[in-house]
Amino acid sequence: MKNEIIQILHKELSEFFTLEDLTRVIETPPNDEMGDFALPCFSLAKQFRKSPNLIAQDLAERFKSYPEFANLQAVGGYLNIFLEAEWVINQVLEQALQSDYGRGHSRTQTVVEYCSPNTNKPLHLGHLRNMAIGESTARILAYGGQEVFKTCIFNDRGVHICKSMLSYQDFANGQRPEELGIKSDHFVGDYYVKFAQQAKIDTNYEDKALQMLEKWEAGNPQVVSLWQQMNEWAFSGFKETFRLFGTSFDKEYYESKIFKNGKEIILDGLERGIFTKREDGAIVADLEEYGLGEKVLLRSNGTSVYIVQDIYLAYLKNQDFSYDKSIYVVGNEQEYHFTVLKRILQMLGASYADGIQHLSYGMVELPEGKMKSREGTVVDADDLIINTADLAKDEILKRYEDMDSAEVEKRALAISLAAIKYQLLKTETSKNMIFNPKEAIRFEGDTGPYLLYSYARASSILRKANREMDTQPWSANQSEMRLIKKIANFPQVLHDSIQKLVPSMLANYAYDLCQSFNHFFHECPVLKSQFSGQRLALVAAFRNTIGIVLDLLGIQTLEEM
């Protein structure tokens, strides 16, 4: 809708503003009484040699005849624009009833990599934020019209894996997770903790883990088979968590299969004079001119450091998907790593280097401080989801004493996930956040369940409707107009969210939209109104829009709650 307004304003103002200028300058007044849009006239004061308010008055006169505008006012140097309600309704309502409302078009092929866990311990709260952001980003980009591929790299080898393997070997007596009724990835994680405890007593324990890694690399059959067994447990546990959380990948990569690759790329770069060999034999990239120092790629003993694997993986993903954009959803602690990765690929002249983008998100902390696995302060992903679902169950049973237990379970899980995902998404993506588990399991106020509840209320009205909806414009009141305008904002918010690659914008919009709906719900009876047909259309438009938004956030809706 803003676009249409800009087009109209541009007709009369093309000598002073380009379309881009207007897009930047047009704003929404602080409250409804001041109009729907405003044009600040301060910047024109100099060229006109008139006060901003006189200019605003002139402009008000100039636009008076436009039927789209119900009223124009010059206030304090602003031209305040009041839109004609019927015109707005015509612009918005039909569109917002379409199941593809706001959907975009694009030819871009995009890879989104996220989650990427180590296989030595179960997923925790940090992974949940990562997955919430990754899944939602993939959905948002796809809705924007891009072809999106979701990938995950499993860090399934290395000394950290050997640590849990070693303590399993030493302390488990061959026990298996199913014998103890423990989820298999938790079982693996327990031995990682056990390793840390043992390492405090036995000063050689860290060395023993390194020795085990050497055996693994040498292909020692016993070690390899232990590694396979423990990874299998880790993977089957992860799989269960992914299912519970509602995420999945189009392609999974495994560090163990690619960690030796990439050396050729580096040696080729050396030959082409892009990298240099230091006197100690290490092959390095000189990034001094970019302020990134010197980065070692191949150690003096000829083995490669971690980033070489990522260089190879970037190449491999381009082979697999020939992408235009490759997005890495990884915490902000790895900003340097991804800056270097992109720069090195650019130095190598890789065609896919420019499409690389690090979607850097902030760390999750607890009110007591950082989570530390060694101190047992991590919030486990499965536990959080299940405990929150249990609390939701209590709330459901308060309202529906004898509901079928399968239905209770289903709703409780949906509410739990909505609470957790929304909580993790609403803070600006790039910022660190404090996650208070007690607040995440709240069901009132600015929460996921509030969004679900709003959706369910709209669904309930539509179920009870006994007439057809009517999209003919009517003289809508203030709460109706507020809701309509919020619905109209969706395409713009989606666009910004894609542009800036921040799902948090969409999450905040969802709350804003629901607030407008609940206000409307309270103020405007639908079924008994003389405008029931129109109000039904408005409710349906809201339900459709919030349904799309929630889907983009990876949140499943409930028809009843």
Add this chain to the structure above:
RNA sequence: GCGCCGCUAGCUCAGCUGGAUAGAGCAACGCCCUUCUAAGGCGUGGGUCAGGGGUUCGAAUCCCUUGCGGCGUGCCA
């Protein structure tokens, strides 16, 4: 040391490319279910936008600076 990021109500956060009186939720207090779902709505109180300079018609927003906090700066992954 150097680099990047953050600091907004008691708490958790919006405020997006400089605009009008800085907004929500929670917590506290009060009101609203014979009316479409009260997991809701409405109201009251609560602010030196970390401090100090600057830029300009206008700054929470841009620049400089100080303070506090986080992260990075591995031949770790």
